[in-house]
Amino acid sequence: MNQEAQREDETILAALESLEQGTGLPSGPRGDETAETLTRLYTEALGLLPYELPPVAPRPEVKARLLASILGDVPQTPSGAEPAKVPAAVAPPAPAPVPLRSSSQEVRLPRSTVTAARRSSRWPLALAAALAVLFLGLSIWLYTGLVQQNATIARLTQDVEEARRQAAQAVADARQAGARLEEMRERFTLVTSPAVEVMPMRPVGESPLQPEARGILFVAADHQHWYLSLNGLQPAASGKVYTLWFEAPEGAVSAGSFTAKPGAPIELSSDHMPPGTKGVVVTLEDATQVPSPAGPEVLRAAAVYQIS
Amino acid sequence: MSSLATQTTGLKSLADAALLRHIAERQPDALAELYDRHASTLLALARRVLGGLEDAEEVLQEVFVHVWNHADRYDAARSSVSTWLVLITRSRAIDRLRNRKVVERTHESAYQAEPLEHASPDGPETVLIQERRERVGRELKNLPPEQRQVLELAFYEGLSQSEIATRADLPLGTVKTRTLLAMKKLRNALRDEIRQLL
Numbered sequence: 001m002n003q004e005a006q007r008e009d010e011t012i013l014a015a016l017e018s019l020e021q022g023t024g025l026p027s028g029p030r031g032d033e034t035a036e037t038l039t040r041l042y043t044e045a046l047g048l049l050p051y052e053l054p055p056v057a058p059r060p061e062v063k064a065r066l067l068a069s070i071l072g073d074v075p076q077t078p079s080g081a082e083p084a085k086v087p088a089a090v091a092p093p094a095p096a097p098v099p100l101r102s103s104s105q106e107v108r109l110p111r112s113t114v115t116a117a118r119r120s121s122r123w124p125l126a127l128a129a130a131l132a133v134l135f136l137g138l139s140i141w142l143y144t145g146l147v148q149q150n151a152t153i154a155r156l157t158q159d160v161e162e163a164r165r166q167a168a169q170a171v172a173d174a175r176q177a178g179a180r181l182e183e184m185r186e187r188f189t190l191v192t193s194p195a196v197e198v199m200p201m202r203p204v205g206e207s208p209l210q211p212e213a214r215g216i217l218f219v220a221a222d223h224q225h226w227y228l229s230l231n232g233l234q235p236a237a238s239g240k241v242y243t244l245w246f247e248a249p250e251g252a253v254s255a256g257s258f259t260a261k262p263g264a265p266i267e268l269s270s271d272h273m274p275p276g277t278k279g280v281v282v283t284l285e286d287a288t289q290v291p292s293p294a295g296p297e298v299l300r301a302a303a304v305y306q307i308s
Numbered sequence: 309m310s311s312l313a314t315q316t317t318g319l320k321s322l323a324d325a326a327l328l329r330h331i332a333e334r335q336p337d338a339l340a341e342l343y344d345r346h347a348s349t350l351l352a353l354a355r356r357v358l359g360g361l362e363d364a365e366e367v368l369q370e371v372f373v374h375v376w377n378h379a380d381r382y383d384a385a386r387s388s389v390s391t392w393l394v395l396i397t398r399s400r401a402i403d404r405l406r407n408r409k410v411v412e413r414t415h416e417s418a419y420q421a422e423p424l425e426h427a428s429p430d431g432p433e434t435v436l437i438q439e440r441r442e443r444v445g446r447e448l449k450n451l452p453p454e455q456r457q458v459l460e461l462a463f464y465e466g467l468s469q470s471e472i473a474t475r476a477d478l479p480l481g482t483v484k485t486r487t488l489l490a491m492k493k494l495r496n497a498l499r500d501e502i503r504q505l506l
Contacts, residue, residue: 012491013484016462016469019395040386044502045495047391049463050398051437051444055348056355062365063343069369070336070376 011038015046187218187227187269195221199280199301201230208298209284210234215299217280219273227269228280230299233260236284243285245293248274252292257285324389325382332379339376345434346390347372349441350397356464357401358408367404371397388505390437402466440501447497455490458483 190196201215212232219226228244236242236259244255253274260266280301283293319327319341330338350371354364374396382392448456461467461475469487473480495502 008492009488012488013469016487016491019398019462019466040506041495041502042491043387043395044391044505045491045498046463047387047394047505048440048444048494048498048501049448049459050349050353050356050394051441052448053349053352053356055441056352056361056364057348058351058365058368062369063340063347066343066369066372067336067340069373070339 007035008038011035012042015039015042019046183269186225187267190220190225190227190269191218193220197221201228201280201282201299201301204281204297204300209296210298213299215282217301223275223277224273225269225271226273228267230260230266230268230282233266233298235260235262239287240284240295241287242298243283243290243293243295244268245281245283246274246277247279247281249276249278250274252281254289254291257287257289325384328375328379328382328389331376339372342375342389343372345437346393349390349437350393353394353397354401357398357466358405363404363408364401367397367401370400374400391505398463398466405466443501444498447494450497451490451493455486455493458486459490459494462487 197219199217199219201217203209203211203213210233213230213234214232215228215230217226217228233242241257241259243257245252246255255270255273256268258266258268281293281297282299283295283297285293285295319330319338322330322338322341324342324345327338327342331342347368351364351368354367355361358364358367371393375393382389386392387395451459457476458472461472462469467475469483470480472478472487473483476483
């Protein structure tokens with residue numbers, strides 16, 4: 001290959017390389033007239049390539065938009081002077097109003113005019129997407145509100161139940177207190193009534209089973225109502241209970257069994273006492289009900305005092 | 309006849325380079341005339357590179373806004389006006405193509421996908437350009453397919469010689485040889501056209 005041909009090849013490849021680098025126009029070595037000429041020849045050859053393509057006439061609105069954008073760049077006509085003339089053939093059909101710029105400013109296309117047209121065709125999709133997002137957000141908001149409301153309702157229901165329970169408890173307590181008050185009133189009436197008989201109850205024998213135990217039995221004048229108060233009884237052993245006996249002419253009659261707690265007084269009362277009762281005794285019995293006293297005596301009414 | 313019509317008629321008789329001088333002086337009608345002469349060729353080029361007509365039209369607008377802003381930068385010593393416009397258009401279209409990262413969307417598929425709704429041989433092109441189109445088309449058809457292929461990949465897709473070698477599965481040397489042959493044949497075949505442009 002001779003030097004000239006090699007030079008030509010290098011020029012061609014350099015021209016193509018310039019195109020690859022996006023510089024637009026290939027540039028030959030400055031000062032080398034031959035190379036510059038060759039570069040120019042091949043540049044023009046490249047510039048002719050698109051002429052093989054079938055022409056594609058742009059839509060009229062492309063030119064209209066272009067001219068609309070640059071017309072704003074034309075300096076303003078001084079007041080009173082003839083308006084700038086634009087050939088009718090190139091006047092845009094309906095250019096959007098564009099603000100006038102100073103001549104030193106560069107014209108910039110409105111942000112993608114074709115894209116804007118495309119964007120306008122996308123607005124239903126964008127609207128649908130926005131609505132979907134809005135609906136989703138609303139749903140989440142409503143769902144969150146619903147969950148919070150449910151939690152509030154559950155908590156309030158719980159509070160109402162608690163209040164009801166407390167009210168029922170208060171009513172029960174009040175009723176119990178009323179009953180207790182009534183019972184105390186009866187006892188008070190009993191122990192303060194005229195002709196009430198008072199019988200102290202004391203441990204029995206020289207070596208009593210429970211020497212600390214004491215009791216007082218109040219018997220009304222009708223010899224039916226009675227009230228017994230016991231103190232100092234030790235808790236009964238396992239399988240044992242205390243039993244109160246009235247000693248009537250036909251024999252001992254059980255008035256009931258009970259247990260004791262350490263330090264707690266025991267109060268018993270009833271509106272029935274066997275006729276002709278001569279004595280009262282508390283024994284320690286087996287838990288199984290027994291028809292007559294079989295265990296050791298713990299307390300016995302020693303004497304009868306009448307209060308009048 | 310009005311002065312406006314007179315001016316328009318006068319512009320039509322001007323060469324491209326003279327139009328550029330008027331454009332540099334902020335004459336919109338000169339830009340309109342230049343647009344009428346070259347828009348269909350440049351749009352065909354942009355569409356060939358990008359595939360889609362809408363993108364191509366955006367590139368076309370960008371090119372003429374660039375011309376409006378930078379007409380004074382045109383260097384008649386380096387290229388003809390039509391070649392200047394072609395290379396600006398090609399550069400912008402390939403930039404956009406690279407930005408879109410849809411290189412695989414070849415010009416062929418897109419080109420065939422969209423009918424040429426706006427093809428208009430009766431447009432405002434000058435007779436000179438129509439004749440140029442016929443001659444260039446005729447001469448390019450005479451190129452061997454393998455040489456035409458490397459030329460098209462370089463020009464319309466912006467591929468380097470190495471990239472063409474990879475794409476066509478050819479040795480780099482073969483690609484260079486074919487490219488050089490194609491360019492030389494093209495130059496010889498179009499010498500009359502080129503002479504008119506100088």
